[in-house]
Amino acid sequence: MAQIIGLPKLSPTMEEGVLVKWSKKEGDKVSPGDLVAEVETDKANMDFNIEDDGVLLKLLAKEGETVKLGAPVLIIGKAGEDVSALVAQAGAQAPAPAPAPAQAKPKAEPTPQPQPQPQPQAKPQPQPQAKPQPQLQAKPQPAQPAGGGKLLASPLAKSLAIELGVDLRTVTGSGPGGRIVERDVRAIGSNGHAAPASDDAHEAQAEAKPEETAIAVRRPQAADHDTDYTDTPASNMRKRIAARLTEAKRDVPHFYLMRTLDAAPMLAFRERLNALLGDKGKVSVNDLIVKAVALALRRVPECNAAWIDDGIRTFHRVHVGVAVALPEGLVTPVVRDADQKGIGSIAAEVRDLATRAKNRQLKAHEITGSTFTVSNLGMLGIERFTAILNPPEAGILAIGATIDAPVVKNGQVAVGKTLTVTMSCDHRVIDGALGARWLAAFVDLVEHPESLAL
Amino acid sequence: MSVISYREALGQAMREEMERDANVFIMGEEVGHYNGAYKVTQGMLQRFSERRVIDAPIAEMGFAGIGIGAAMVGLRPIIEFMTFNFSLVAIDQIVNNAAKIYQMSAGQFNVPIVFRGPGGPAVQVAAQHSQSLESFYAHVPGLKVVMPSTAYDAKGLLKTAIRDDNPVVFIEGETLYNTTWEVPEVEDHLIPLGVADVKREGKDVTLIAWSKMVWTCLEAAKALAEQGIECEVVDPRTLRPLDVDTLAASVQKTGRCVIVEVGWPVAGFGAEVAYQIQKRCMDALDAPIERVTSDDVPMPYAKNLEDEVQPQVKDVVAAVRRVLYLE
Numbered sequence: 001m002a003q004i005i006g007l008p009k010l011s012p013t014m015e016e017g018v019l020v021k022w023s024k025k026e027g028d029k030v031s032p033g034d035l036v037a038e039v040e041t042d043k044a045n046m047d048f049n050i051e052d053d054g055v056l057l058k059l060l061a062k063e064g065e066t067v068k069l070g071a072p073v074l075i076i077g078k079a080g081e082d083v084s085a086l087v088a089q090a091g092a093q094a095p096a097p098a099p100a101p102a103q104a105k106p107k108a109e110p111t112p113q114p115q116p117q118p119q120p121q122a123k124p125q126p127q128p129q130a131k132p133q134p135q136l137q138a139k140p141q142p143a144q145p146a147g148g149g150k151l152l153a154s155p156l157a158k159s160l161a162i163e164l165g166v167d168l169r170t171v172t173g174s175g176p177g178g179r180i181v182e183r184d185v186r187a188i189g190s191n192g193h194a195a196p197a198s199d200d201a202h203e204a205q206a207e208a209k210p211e212e213t214a215i216a217v218r219r220p221q222a223a224d225h226d227t228d229y230t231d232t233p234a235s236n237m238r239k240r241i242a243a244r245l246t247e248a249k250r251d252v253p254h255f256y257l258m259r260t261l262d263a264a265p266m267l268a269f270r271e272r273l274n275a276l277l278g279d280k281g282k283v284s285v286n287d288l289i290v291k292a293v294a295l296a297l298r299r300v301p302e303c304n305a306a307w308i309d310d311g312i313r314t315f316h317r318v319h320v321g322v323a324v325a326l327p328e329g330l331v332t333p334v335v336r337d338a339d340q341k342g343i344g345s346i347a348a349e350v351r352d353l354a355t356r357a358k359n360r361q362l363k364a365h366e367i368t369g370s371t372f373t374v375s376n377l378g379m380l381g382i383e384r385f386t387a388i389l390n391p392p393e394a395g396i397l398a399i400g401a402t403i404d405a406p407v408v409k410n411g412q413v414a415v416g417k418t419l420t421v422t423m424s425c426d427h428r429v430i431d432g433a434l435g436a437r438w439l440a441a442f443v444d445l446v447e448h449p450e451s452l453a454l
Numbered sequence: 455m456s457v458i459s460y461r462e463a464l465g466q467a468m469r470e471e472m473e474r475d476a477n478v479f480i481m482g483e484e485v486g487h488y489n490g491a492y493k494v495t496q497g498m499l500q501r502f503s504e505r506r507v508i509d510a511p512i513a514e515m516g517f518a519g520i521g522i523g524a525a526m527v528g529l530r531p532i533i534e535f536m537t538f539n540f541s542l543v544a545i546d547q548i549v550n551n552a553a554k555i556y557q558m559s560a561g562q563f564n565v566p567i568v569f570r571g572p573g574g575p576a577v578q579v580a581a582q583h584s585q586s587l588e589s590f591y592a593h594v595p596g597l598k599v600v601m602p603s604t605a606y607d608a609k610g611l612l613k614t615a616i617r618d619d620n621p622v623v624f625i626e627g628e629t630l631y632n633t634t635w636e637v638p639e640v641e642d643h644l645i646p647l648g649v650a651d652v653k654r655e656g657k658d659v660t661l662i663a664w665s666k667m668v669w670t671c672l673e674a675a676k677a678l679a680e681q682g683i684e685c686e687v688v689d690p691r692t693l694r695p696l697d698v699d700t701l702a703a704s705v706q707k708t709g710r711c712v713i714v715e716v717g718w719p720v721a722g723f724g725a726e727v728a729y730q731i732q733k734r735c736m737d738a739l740d741a742p743i744e745r746v747t748s749d750d751v752p753m754p755y756a757k758n759l760e761d762e763v764q765p766q767v768k769d770v771v772a773a774v775r776r777v778l779y780l781e
Contacts, residue, residue, distance in 0.1 A: 156709045156740035175741075175779050182709060182740040183779070 002057055002077025004090050006070040010039055010046035016068045017041045019061045027079075028056050036074070039067075055079045060090050066310065153180035162364045164189035165236045170243050188243075189236055237329040248391050252307075253427040256386050257435045261443045263402045263419040269449035273343065285419075286322070286376050287347040289399055291452045293374055294318045294338035296442040303438040304371050306392035307428040313392075321370030321390060322350055324357040331357045332390060334370040343452060378402060384420040394429035395438070398422040419446075455638055460602075461631040463609035464494050464570075468532060470641070471616040472502055475530060478616055479506040481517050482534030482571070491536045492572060492631055518544035518569065522551045522621075525567040530616060535571035538625055539583050544569075545590070552621040553596030566619045570612070572628035573601075574666055574716050575753055575764060584753035584760075586717035588664075591623040592693040592726070598622045598647055599693040603668035605635035607691055610645030618647065627665040648695035652704065656684035659710040659774050662701055662727055664690055667714045667765060674770035683774060693723055701727065702734035709740040710777040714765050719747040741777040746770055 007017055018040040024030060030050045037048040058075040061067050072090035075083045153161070153168050157180045161168050166189045173180035234242065266288055273283045297304040297318045305314045318339040321332040333353035335346055356362050372394075375387045378401035387398040400420040407416030421442070425435045445451055458466070472478045479502075484491050486499040486509040499507040510517035514535060521531035535541045541548065548569060556564045575584035592599045600615055600622060602608040608626065615622040627633075637643065653668055654675050661671040668689045675685035688704050690697055705711045711731050713724040728743045746765045754760055775781045 154740045155737045159737045181779055 002075055002081045002083050002086055003052075004060075004072045004086055005050070005052070005074050005076055007039070007061075007067045007073050008048065009069060010048065011041040014041040014069060016066055017046075018066050019063055019073065021063055022059055024056050026056055026059055029079075030054065030056060030076070050076070052076050057081060057083045058087055060087070151180075152178055153185075154182065156182050157185045160185045160189070165240070165360075167240055167244070167368075170240060170247075188239065235328055237326070237331075241329050244391070245388050249388050252389050252391060254386075254389060254424050255427050255432065255435075257423045257425065257432070257439050258384065258420060259439050259443055260418050260420045262407065262447050263417040266419075266446050266449045267402065267417055269452075277344070281344060281347060283343055283347045284350075285378065285402060286374070286399070287343060287350055288449060288452060289376070289397075289446070290320050290322060290335055290338055290346050290350065290374055291341075291343050292442055292445040292449075293372060293397055294320050294335075294341075295445055295452065296438055297372055298339050299441040299445075300434070300438040302434055303395050303425075303430055305394045305429050306371070307394065307426055308392070312429050315371040317371070319370045319372075321373035321393070322353065323373060323375040323387075324354045326358060326360075331362065331367055332370060332373055333357055333362055333366050334368065336369070372396070374399060378419070384422055386422050387424050389424050389426055394426040395435070396424045397442070398424065455636045457634050458605055458637050459631065460605045460608050460627070460633050460635070461492065461494055463605035463635075463637055464612055464626065465496055465498070466637075467609045467612035467616070468495070469498065469501065471613055472498075472506060475616075477528065478530045478532065479508065479524075480532040480534060481508040481510050481521060483510055483512055483536045483540075485509060485534050490534070492628075494626075494631070495534070514540050514544035515547060518547040519551065521567050521569075522547055522555070522565055525552075525565045525621075526555065526563045530566045532568045532570060532616060535569065537583060537628065538571050538573035538587050539585050541569065541571070541587065548591070548597070548621070548623070549594050553594050556620065557596065564619050565621045568612070568615045568618075568622045568624050570615075570624035571626065572631070573625035574628055575748075575760070576628040578755060578757055578760060580755045581752035586715070586748070588623075588625055588693055589717050589721060589723040591625075592723050596621065597694065600624045600647060600691065601627075601665040601693060602691060603627065603630065603653070603663075603665050603689050605633065606637050607645060607651065607689075609637050610643045611647065611691060613642075614644050614647055617644075622647070625665070629666055630669075633669070645691070647692045648697050649692075650688055650690045650697035650700035652686060652700070653689050654685065654687040656686035656708070658684045658708055659686070659712060659777055660701070660704040660708045661685050661687045661712050661714060661770065661774070662690065662724075662731075663687065663714040664693065665716070667716050670765060670767055671714055671770055674767045674774065677767060677771055678774055683778065685774060690727075696727070696730065698730045698734060702731060705731050705735040706738045709738050710774075711735070711739070712744045712746060712770065712773045712777060714746045714770055714773075716748055716764055719745065719750050722747055741779065744773040744777050746773050 010017065020038040020040050022037050023035045030036060031053050032051050034050050035047050036050045036056070039046050039048045054076040055078060056074055057077050059073070060075065061073045067073055075086050075090070077083065151168055152173060152175075154175065158168065160166075160182060161171070164185065166185050168180055168185070171180050171184050171188055174184050175181040266285065270283055270285060270288060277283065301314060304318055305312050317337055319334050319336045320338040321334050323330050323332050335341070335349055335353070338346060341349070353362065353366065370390065370393060373390045373396040375396060376399040377385055378399050381401055383403060384400040385398050387396045389396050398421065400422075402417055402419045404415055405418040406413045407418060409416070421439070423435055423439050430438075468480060480495060480498065485495045486504065486507045489496045489499070495507065518533055521533040524531050535544070552565050552567060573588065574586045588599055588601055591597050598615070598618065598620065600611050602611050612624060615624050654672060656675065661675065663671045668687065671685070671687045675687055678685055686704050686708055688701055690701060713727050715722055715724045717723065722745070724745045724747060728745060731743055732739065746769050748765065749763045751763060753763060772781065
C-alpha cells in the first residue's frame with residue numbers, strides 16, 4: 001500500500017532541511033539504501049537514503065523548498081497505485097504557514113506551497129491519517145499568512161475595520177483558516193469588549209470630532225483628585241500605533257545610516273519651481289524628497305522590498321508613504337507610483353492627502369500599500385532623528401531640518417545649507433553596503449535636483 | 455381579536471370571499487360532501503350549494519384545467535389539491551396554461567385562480583406524499599407562490615390571493631392546520647402578497663424560513679436566547695414575489711444569515727434567497743450564508759428517519775452557531 005514518507009532526521013539537531021536535489025524521479029523503482037535526494041541541513045548537505053522498497057509515486061517537495069522535519073516529501077508504493085487521497089492528505093498535513101509561536105507543537109510544519117490560502121489545519125503529525133478538520137475551528141491563527149499571502153477577512157470585518165480605523169494586518173483572525181471576523185475587529189476596535197454596532201459608530205464619530213466630545217469624555221478623569229496623574233484611554237489610533245510600532249521595533253532588526261547633504265541646490269531649485277508655479281501651487285522640500293526617494297528606489301530597487309519569512313519580496317512599483325502628524329497620533333497616506341509622477345502632482349497629492357488625513361477622511365486604500373516611507377520633522381526644528389520602520393517595508397527615511405551650517409567649499413569654510421537624513425533599514429533585507437548605496441543615490445538626486453525633473 | 459386555528463382561518467377566508475363575490479367558487483376532491491380531506495371546507499357545501507362547492511373526480515389535470523378555463527371567462531376559482539403532491543399530475547395546466555395565458559394572449563385573458571392545499575411533509579405519509587414543491591412553482595414566471603406560517607397570515611394572504619387577478623399557488627402547512635394564532639375580527643383582514651414579516655426580533659443572526667420552518671426557527675431562537683444569542687426570524691410569507699428588502703434589511707443589521715427550508719437542498723428556494731441576500735448584503739456579511747434543508751433523499755417512512763431527514767431545532771441551532779463561529 002502506498003504511504004507518505006516524511007523528511008527524516010539527517011543531522012542530530014536538524015529541524016528542517018532544504019531539498020537541494022532529487023536523485024530519483026517519479027516512477028523510479030527504489031530499494032532500501034537508495035539515494036533519493038540531497039538535503040541541506042543545518043550542518044551540511046546530507047544524503048537522503050530511502051528505507052523502503054517500491055516505486056516513487058509522487059515527489060511532494062520541490063527542489064529548493066524548505067521542508068520541516070517529518071513533513072511529507074514523497075509517496076512510495078506499488079506502480080500504478082492511486083495516490084490522490086494521499087496527496088490530499090499530505091497537503092493537509094502541511095498546516096497553514098503560521099508563525100504563531102504558541103502553536104509550535106510537533107506537528108507537520110509548512111511545506112511552503114504556492115497556494116496563497118492557508119490550508120485547513122491538520123492535526124499533530126504522529127498518525128499519518130491525520131484527517132483534515134473541515135473549516136470550523138476557532139483556534140486563533142494569524143490572518144496574514146507568512147509569505148504575505150492574501151489577508152482573509154469577512155466583508156463585515158472589512159467594513160467595520162474601515163469604520164473603526166483598525167488596520168486588519170494587526171488583527172488575528174479567529175475564523176476558519178484564520179479569517180478575520182467581526183468579533184476580532186471589535187476586540188481591537190473597542191478594547192476587547194464586543195459592543196453593539198451603534199456604540200462603535202458613536203465612538204468613531206467621537207473621534208472624528210475631538211473638540212466636541214473629547215473634553216467631555218476626559219473631564220471626569222480630572223475630577224479624580226486623589227491621584228497625581230491622568231489616565232487617558234487610548235483611542236483606536238493610539239492603540240494601533242502602540243501595537244504596530246512595538247511589534248516593528250521588537251521584531252525587525254533595525255540599523256541606521258545617516259548622511260548630511262548640501263541642501264542649497266535643492267532649495268534654489270524649489271524656489272525656481274515655485275516662481276514658475278506662481279499662485280498655481282507650491283512645492284515643499286518634502287515633495288522634492290518624496291520624488292527623490294522614489295527615484296532612488298528605482299536606481300536601487302533592492303531597497304524597495306519587504307521581508308516575507310522565507311525570502312525577500314521586491315516590489316515592482318514604488319509607493320511612498322508620507323507620515324502625517326495628527327493631534328492624537330499619525331497616519332501615513334501613500335503616494336502611489338511616486339517615481340512616475342511629476343513634482344507638481346506629488347505636491348498637490350500630498351497636500352490633499354495631508355488635509356484629508358487631518359480631517360480623518362482618508363479611505364483605507366489611501367493609507368495602505370506603501371513600499372517605503374518618509375518621515376519629516378524638519379519643519380519642527382529637529383535636526384536629525386531615527387524613525388521606526390513601517391512594516392513590511394524595509395526602509396524609512398527620517399528627514400531633519402535644513403539648517404545654516406558651516407560647509408567646506410574649495411578648501412574654505414563657508415556658510416551653507418545642510419540637511420541630515422537618516423535611513424532606518426531592516427537588516428534582513430538591506431545590508432549596510434546596500435543601504436549606503438541607496439542613500440548615496442538619494443543624496444546624489446537631492447544635490448542635483450534637476451535630475452528629479454528628468 | 456380571536457385566537458383561531460390555521461384551518462379555521464383558511465375556511466373563514468374562503469367563506470368571506472365567497473360571500474363578497476359571487477364569482478368565487480371552490481372545486482376539488484372531497485371539498486363538498488366530505489367537508490374536505492383536512493376539513494378546511496367544513497360547512498361550505500351547506501352554505502353555498504353544489505353550484506359553488508364542487509366535488510371533483512380524482513383527476514387533478516382535468517379540474518385544474520376546468521378551473522383555468524373558468525377563470526379565463528370571468529369566474530374566480532379556488533382549486534383545492536388534497537395535497538400539493540397531487541398537483542404534480544396537474545402541473546402542465548398550472549405551468550403551461552395558468553402561468554402563461556396572460557402573456558401569450560397579449561393580455562386578453564387573465565387567470566384569477568388560486569391553487570391551494572397542504573404541502574410539505576406531514577407524519578409518516580412516505581416519500582410520495584411528503585414533498586415540498588414550492589421551489590417547483592416559484593421557478594415559474596407568471597405564478598405567485600404563497601406559504602403562510604400562521605393563522606393570521608393564512609387568512610389575510612388567502613383573501614388577497616382570491617382577489618388577485620392572476621394565478622396564485624397557495625401552499626398550506628400540512629402540520630400547521632391545528633396551530634392557533636390571534637386573528638383580527640375585521641371584514642377585510644388582507645395581507646399584501648410580497649411583504650415579509652419579522653416573526654421575532656434579534657440582533658445576532660437572521661433566520662429566514664417560511665411555513666412550518668418558521669415554527670422550528672422560533673423554537674431554535676428560544677433555545678439560542680438561553681445561550682445569549684438573539685435571532686431575528688423573518689418569514690417572507692410569499693416566495694414570489696419575494697420581499698428582498700425586508701430580508702436584506704435584517705441581514706444588514708445582523709451580519710449573519712441562516713435560511714431554513716423543509717425542501718431538498720439542490721435548487722431549493724433557499725438557494726435563490728441566499729443569492730439575493732449575498733448580492734444585497736455583501737459588505738455586511740460576517741460569515742457565509744448557511745442553509746438548513748431536508749436531506750437530499752426521498753422521505754423515509756420510518757418515523758425516526760423521517761424526523762432525522764427534516765430540519766430540526768438542533769440543526770438550526772448548529773447552523774446559527776456556525777455562522778457565529780462558535781463551533
